[in-house]
Amino acid sequence: MIEFKKVDFWYGEENGPEAKNEEVLREVDLEIPQGKFMVLLGRNGSGKSTLAKHTNGLLLPKSGEVIVDGMNTRDEGSIWEIRRRVGLVFQNPDNQIIATTVEEDVAFGPENLGLPREEIIARVEEALNLVGMAEYRDKEPHLLSGGQKQRVAIAGVLAMHPEYLILDEATSMLDPEGRGELMKVITNLREKIAIFHITHNVEEATEADEVLVMDEGRIVAQGKPREVFSQVEKIEKWGLELPQVTETALLIKKQFPSLFGVLPLSPQELVGELCS
Amino acid sequence: MWGRSLVIGQYVPLDSPIHHLDPRVKIIFVGVSIIDLFILQDWFSFLWWGIALIFLVSLSHLSFSYLLRSLRPLLFLLLLTMVLHLFFTPGEYIWEYGFLHISREGISKGLLIVVRLCLLILVTSLLTLTTSPVELTDGMEYLLSPFKRWGFPAHELAMMMTIALRFIPTLLEEADRILKAQMARGMNLDSGGIIQRAKNLIPLLVPLFVNSFKRADELAIAMESRCYRGGKGRTRLRVLELTSSDYYFLALSFSFIALLSLRSFL
Amino acid sequence: MFIKLEKVSFTYLPGTPLAIRALEDVDLELERGESIGIVGRTGCGKSTLIQHFNALLIPQSGRVLVDGVDTTGRGVPLQEIRRKVGLVFQYPEDQFFEETVFKEVAFAPRNLGVEGKALDDRVRWSLEAVGLNFETIKDKSPFELSGGQMRRVAIASILSMEPEALVLDEPTAGLDPEGKRIILNQLVELRKERGLTLIIVSHSMEDLARVAKRIIIMDKGKIKFDDDIRQVFSKVEWIKSLGIFPPVTAQVAWLLREKGFDVNLGVLTPQELAEEIQLKILERKKINVG
Numbered sequence: 001m002i003e004f005k006k007v008d009f010w011y012g013e014e015n016g017p018e019a020k021n022e023e024v025l026r027e028v029d030l031e032i033p034q035g036k037f038m039v040l041l042g043r044n045g046s047g048k049s050t051l052a053k054h055t056n057g058l059l060l061p062k063s064g065e066v067i068v069d070g071m072n073t074r075d076e077g078s079i080w081e082i083r084r085r086v087g088l089v090f091q092n093p094d095n096q097i098i099a100t101t102v103e104e105d106v107a108f109g110p111e112n113l114g115l116p117r118e119e120i121i122a123r124v125e126e127a128l129n130l131v132g133m134a135e136y137r138d139k140e141p142h143l144l145s146g147g148q149k150q151r152v153a154i155a156g157v158l159a160m161h162p163e164y165l166i167l168d169e170a171t172s173m174l175d176p177e178g179r180g181e182l183m184k185v186i187t188n189l190r191e192k193i194a195i196f197h198i199t200h201n202v203e204e205a206t207e208a209d210e211v212l213v214m215d216e217g218r219i220v221a222q223g224k225p226r227e228v229f230s231q232v233e234k235i236e237k238w239g240l241e242l243p244q245v246t247e248t249a250l251l252i253k254k255q256f257p258s259l260f261g262v263l264p265l266s267p268q269e270l271v272g273e274l275c276s
Numbered sequence: 277m278w279g280r281s282l283v284i285g286q287y288v289p290l291d292s293p294i295h296h297l298d299p300r301v302k303i304i305f306v307g308v309s310i311i312d313l314f315i316l317q318d319w320f321s322f323l324w325w326g327i328a329l330i331f332l333v334s335l336s337h338l339s340f341s342y343l344l345r346s347l348r349p350l351l352f353l354l355l356l357t358m359v360l361h362l363f364f365t366p367g368e369y370i371w372e373y374g375f376l377h378i379s380r381e382g383i384s385k386g387l388l389i390v391v392r393l394c395l396l397i398l399v400t401s402l403l404t405l406t407t408s409p410v411e412l413t414d415g416m417e418y419l420l421s422p423f424k425r426w427g428f429p430a431h432e433l434a435m436m437m438t439i440a441l442r443f444i445p446t447l448l449e450e451a452d453r454i455l456k457a458q459m460a461r462g463m464n465l466d467s468g469g470i471i472q473r474a475k476n477l478i479p480l481l482v483p484l485f486v487n488s489f490k491r492a493d494e495l496a497i498a499m500e501s502r503c504y505r506g507g508k509g510r511t512r513l514r515v516l517e518l519t520s521s522d523y524y525f526l527a528l529s530f531s532f533i534a535l536l537s538l539r540s541f542l
Numbered sequence: 543m544f545i546k547l548e549k550v551s552f553t554y555l556p557g558t559p560l561a562i563r564a565l566e567d568v569d570l571e572l573e574r575g576e577s578i579g580i581v582g583r584t585g586c587g588k589s590t591l592i593q594h595f596n597a598l599l600i601p602q603s604g605r606v607l608v609d610g611v612d613t614t615g616r617g618v619p620l621q622e623i624r625r626k627v628g629l630v631f632q633y634p635e636d637q638f639f640e641e642t643v644f645k646e647v648a649f650a651p652r653n654l655g656v657e658g659k660a661l662d663d664r665v666r667w668s669l670e671a672v673g674l675n676f677e678t679i680k681d682k683s684p685f686e687l688s689g690g691q692m693r694r695v696a697i698a699s700i701l702s703m704e705p706e707a708l709v710l711d712e713p714t715a716g717l718d719p720e721g722k723r724i725i726l727n728q729l730v731e732l733r734k735e736r737g738l739t740l741i742i743v744s745h746s747m748e749d750l751a752r753v754a755k756r757i758i759i760m761d762k763g764k765i766k767f768d769d770d771i772r773q774v775f776s777k778v779e780w781i782k783s784l785g786i787f788p789p790v791t792a793q794v795a796w797l798l799r800e801k802g803f804d805v806n807l808g809v810l811t812p813q814e815l816a817e818e819i820q821l822k823i824l825e826r827k828k829i830n831v832g
Contacts, residue, residue: 044689044718056501080503088501095494100410100442107513109502114509121513142445145584156502173716175584175745176787200718203790241719244748244790244812251816256823267790271797274819450636456598457637460629462621462653462703479649482639486685 002055002086002164004030007064009050025050025061026217034163037190039205039225040198042214043239048198049091051214052168055196056086069163084113087157091169093149094141102128102144102152103137109160127155131185147178151185164194171199179204202229202243206265213238226263245270286346286404294336294406298522299415305529306403312533313396321536322391328532329398336406346401347394354390361386413437418516424507431507439495447484454483543607544707544739545572545595545627550604552590564590565601566763574706577733577740579754579771581747583785586760588743589632592709595741596627609706625654628705632712634696635684643669643687643695644680650703668702669695671736672728690721694728701732707739708732714749726752747774747789751810759784772808791815798822 009025025047032038032055042048053059054066057073068086071078090096099105106127110120128134131151141149150170157165167186171179183204186195197204205211211228213221215238221228229235229246242250245267249260264270289295294302316322333343347354367381407415417434424430458479459465465476552565564587572578580588593599594606597613597620606613608623631637640646647665656664666676672694679687684695693713700708713729714722730753732738744750750757750771757774759767761784767774774781775792782788788796791809795818798805803822809815 043720053497058497058501080505083501083503088498090494090498092494094446095491096498098439098442098495098499100438104513108499108504111510111512112503112505114511117511117513117515120511124513140445141442142449153498160502177583177785202719239718239720245794247812248791248794248816248819251812252819252823255820267794267797270794271801274798274803274823275801453631454637456593457629457631457634459598460596460624460631461637461650461699462624463649464621464653479637479639483637486638487636 001034001067001069002030002032003065003067004028004051004054005065005067007054007061007066009054009059009061024217025054028064028217028219030212030219032164032194032196034194035191036209037186037195037207038197038210038212039208040196040212040214041200041202041205041228041238041240042198043200046214046239047217048214049168050217052088052166052196052198055164055166056083056088058088084160085163086166087160087162087164088166088168089150089153089157089170091172093146093153093173096153096156097141097149100140101137102133102139102141105141105152106155106159109156113160123159123161124155127159130158130189131155132181145178146174147181150174150178150182154182154185158189158193162193164196165189167195167197167199169198169200171201171204200240202240206243213240215239225265229265230263249273286401287408288338288342288405289408290337290406292335292337292406293521294332294402296521297406297525298516298518299407299411300418300516301518301522301526302403302407303412303415303419305525306399308530308533309399310396312537313392313399315537316392316540317388318540319388321540322388322395324532324536325395329395329402332402336402338402338405343398343401343405346405347397350393350397354393357393358386358390361389409441410438413441414514414516431510435507443491447488450487451480451484454480543571544574544609546570546607547594548605548607550594550601550606552594552599552601554590556602564763565594568604568763568765570758570765570768572707572739572741574739575733575737576756577754578742578756578758579750580741580743580758580760581745581750581786582760582766586785587763588760589711590763591760592629592711592741592743595707595709596629597623598629621654625703626705627707627709628700628703630697630700630708630710630713632715634699635689635692637696638684638692641683642681643684646684646695647699647702650699654703664702664704665698668698671701671732672698673724674698690717690724693717693721693725697725697728705738707741709741709743711743712745713742714744714746722749729753745787747787747792751789751791759786761785771810775807778807 007025007028028051040048040051050059054061054073055068057066057079060074066073068082071082073079073082097105099108103124106124107120110123115123125134128137131154133148133151133155136144136148141152144152154165171182174182179201186197187207189195197208199205206225208225211223211225212219213228220238221231221234229242232242232250235242243265246263246265249264249270253260260273264273313325333340362378362382363376365379365382365385367379369377369379371378413434417430420428420430420433463476463479468476547568547570550565550568551563554562554564568591580591582588590599594601594613595608597606597608597618600614609626611618611623613623638646640649644665647668648661651661651664665680669676669679674691674694679691684692687695697710697713710729713725717725726749729740729742733740740753742750742753754771757767757769757771758765759774766784775788775795778788778792778796789810791812791814792807794815795805795807795809798819799807805818805822809818
C-alpha cells in the first residue's frame with residue numbers, strides 16, 4: 001500500500017501553498033492498495049504530476065508523510081527499495097530511453113540493482129513479452145513509434161519487479177493508436193500489479209476499479225467510474241469532459257427521463273439500454 | 277523521415293573477422309601501432325606495414341577505395357607537410373631557382389613522413405570503420421576501468437557517450453524541425469552578411485539548448501526512478517569476452533610489430 | 543484556387559539507400575475560406591504534404607501552385623508564400639527563443655520587414671486573436687507560461703504574419719480537455735472573423751468534427767478520401783483499416799444501425815447523436831402507438 005497522509009507540497013523554499021502558479025498539493029490523503037487499477041483525472045496544473053513524483057520519493061512532502069509498504073519516503077536508507085517497488089513511467093516517450101537498443105534499455109533497471117547477468121537476461125525477456133515488444137529487442141529507440149517507446153519504458157520498469165506501476169500522463173503525447181496499445185498493456189497487467197494511471201483523457205477511466213479527481217492540489221472526488229461521472233455539474237468545473245457516450249445519454253434523458261437510470265460509459269452500454 | 281538506421285561516424289556494418297574482434301583488442305592494437313609507426317624510420321619497415329595493412333583490409337571486407345577516402349579530408353595537410361620538407365631540408369641540392377632549393381634528402385624525408393601519416397590515418401580508420409560506436413564506448417570503458425581507483429570516472433564517461441549516441445538521431449531530427457519552423461516564420465538563411473548569419477543562429481540554437489536541458493532533466497529523473505546511483509554495484513547485460521581469434525590476432529600483431537621494431541634497432 | 547497540387551511526388555533523401563517515398567502522385571485543390579481536416583495514421587505523409595503548402599519542401603515531380611505561383615519554378619518569393627500560408631508545427635512551443643512574448647510574436651513580421659507602430663499593432667491583435675491579454679502577457683518570458691498559454695502564443699507568432707491560410711499540425715496535441723476546447727474555439731472564431739482558410743492535421747476525429755467541413759484521408763503517401771466530413775463514416779470498417787478512429791458518436795450510430803435503428807451515420811457530436819436518437823425513439827413510439 002502507498003499511503004499519503006495529510007501531504008502538503010509547494011515548490012520553492014519560502015512561502016506557503018500560495019506560491020505563484022506552480023502545482024501544489026493540499027492536504028492529500030490517499031491510499032493506493034496492491035492489485036487495483038486506479039485512474040487519476042485532473043486538468044493540467046491540478047497537481048497530478050506532483051503527486052506522481054511523491055510516490056517514489058522524487059519529491060518529499062513539505063508536511064505530512066508518504067509511506068510505501070511501511071517505508072517512509074523521507075528515509076534515505078529505504079529510498080532505493082521504494083523506487084524498486086514503485087515504478088514510474090513518464091509523459092515524454094523519448095526522454096526515458098537512454099540506451100542504444102530496446103533490450104539494453106530494459107536491462108538498465110536490473111543492471112542498477114546489481115543483479116547477476118543470467119537474471120537480467122531472463123527479466124528483460126519476461127518484461128518485453130509482457131508489453132508485446134519482444135521482436136523489437138535489437139531495434140534502436142529512435143526508430144520506434146510513440147506507443148512502442150512507452151511500452152519499452154513500461155518494460156524497463158517491469159523488469160525491476162515492482163509492486164506498483166505509476167503512469168504519469170503516459171498517454172498524453174501519444175496518437176490514438178499508441179494510446180490503444182498502452183490501454184491494452186494496462187488491461188493485461190491489471191490483476192498482476194497495482195496500476196495508477198494519471199491522465200486527463202476521461203475515456204481511459206471508464207474501465208477502472210476506482211477513479212479519483214484532482215483539482216487545485218486536492219482530491220475532490222473518489223469512487224467507481226459511474227459514481228464520479230454522475231457528478232455532472234462538477235465535471236466542467238474540474239476542467240474535464242464527460243465521456244461522449246455519457247454526455248449523449250444525459251441529453252437524451254432530458255427528453256426521456258425514464259431512460260438511463262444507470263449512466264452508460266461505453267457505446268455498448270448506450271446501445272444496450274436503447275434496445276431494451 | 278528518419279525512420280531508417282542512421283550510420284553514425286564511419287562505422288560500416290559488415291560481417292568480417294576484423295569486425296568480430298573484441299574492441300579492446302582493436303583499440304590496443306591501434307595504440308601500439310601508432311607508437312610503432314613513429315619509432316620506425318626506414319622504407320623497408322613502412323613497406324611491411326603497407327603489406328600488413330593490405331592484409332588487414334582484405335580481411336575486413338572493406339573496399340580499398342572506401343578506406344582511402346578517409347585520407348581525403350587530410351589531403352591538404354599531407355601536401356603541406358610534403359612541401360615543407362621538400363623545400364626546407366638541407367642537403368645535396370638537385371634543383372635550384374633563386375633562393376628556393378630542393379634537396380635529395382628533402383624528397384626522401386618528405387615522402388617518408390607523408391607515408392607515415394597515411395599509414396597512421398589508415399590504421400585508425402580501419403578501427404572506426406569496423407567497430408560500432410557502442411562497441412568503442414564499451415571497449416574504452418573496460419580499458420579505462422582500472423583507473424577508477426585513482427578517481428578516473430570511466431563509467432560516467434561511458435554512460436555519457438552512450439546517451440549521446442542514443443540521442444544523435446533524435447537531436448538531428450529536432451534541429452531539422454526547428455529550422456523548418458523558423459523558416460516558416462520568414463527567417464531567411466541565405467541573406468545578409470556574416471553578422472546577420474551569426475544572428476540567424478540564435479533562433480536555431482536557443483530552442484535546441486532549451487529542449488536539451490529539459491530533456492536532460494527528464495532523463496535524470498527517469499534514471500533515478502529506475503534506481504540509478506552511479507557505477508557502484510552495477511552489473512552489465514552486455515559483456516565483452518575475448519575469444520581465441522582475439523588471442524591469435526594479438527599474438528600475430530605483436531610479433532609482427534616486435535620483429536619490425538627489433539630489426540630497426542639492430 | 544488558393545493551393546493546388548498537381549501529380550506531386552516527393553521522396554526524402556533521394557538516390558541514397560535511405561530514400562523514402564513520402565508522397566505519391568498527389569492531386570489536391572484547396573479553396574480560400576475552406577476548413578479542412580487531414581487525417582491518416584502516423585507515417586502516411588500528412589506532415590510531408592503540408593510542408594509543400596508553404597514551399598518548405600519542393601516536390602521532385604509535379605507542381606505546387608500557391609495563389610498562382612509555382613513553387614517549383616525559379617526565383618520563387620519564398621517569404622511571401624510563407625507569409626500567405628502560415629504553418630504551425632506540432633508542439634510549436636519548441637521553437638521559442640526570445641526573452642519576452644512580445645518579441646516572440648514579433649519575430650515573424652519583423653523578418654518580413656514590419657517595424658514600429660505597425661509591428662506593435664500586429665503583435666497586439668495576434669495575441670488578442672488567441673484570447674490572451676496583451677498587457678499582462680507581453681513582457682512575460684514565453685518559457686514561464688502554462689502549456690495552453692504557450693500553445694496560444696505559438697499560434698499568435700504565426701498569426702502576426704497576417705497569413706491568408708493557417709495550417710496547423712496537431713494543434714491540440716498534449717493539451718487537456720479545457721485547453722483543447724479553447725484552441726479549437728479560437729480557430730473557429732478566427733476563420734469566421736478573418737476568413738482564414740484553415741487546414742488542420744489531426745488524429746482526433748472528435749476535434750475535427752468541431753472545426754472541419756472537409757476531410758482528406760491519407761495512406762502511404764496517397765490521398766484515399768477527399769469529401770465532406772459527414773460522408774467519412776459511412777464505411778466504418780474501411781476507415782478503421784486506414785488507421786483512423788471514428789469519433790465515438792459514429793461508433794454508436796454504427797452499432798445502432800446494426801440493431802435496426804436507422805440512425806444517420808454522419809453524427810459528429812453528442813448533441814447531434816442525441817437529437818438523432820430522440821427522433822428515432824419518437825418514431826418508434828408513434829409506430830407502437832399508432
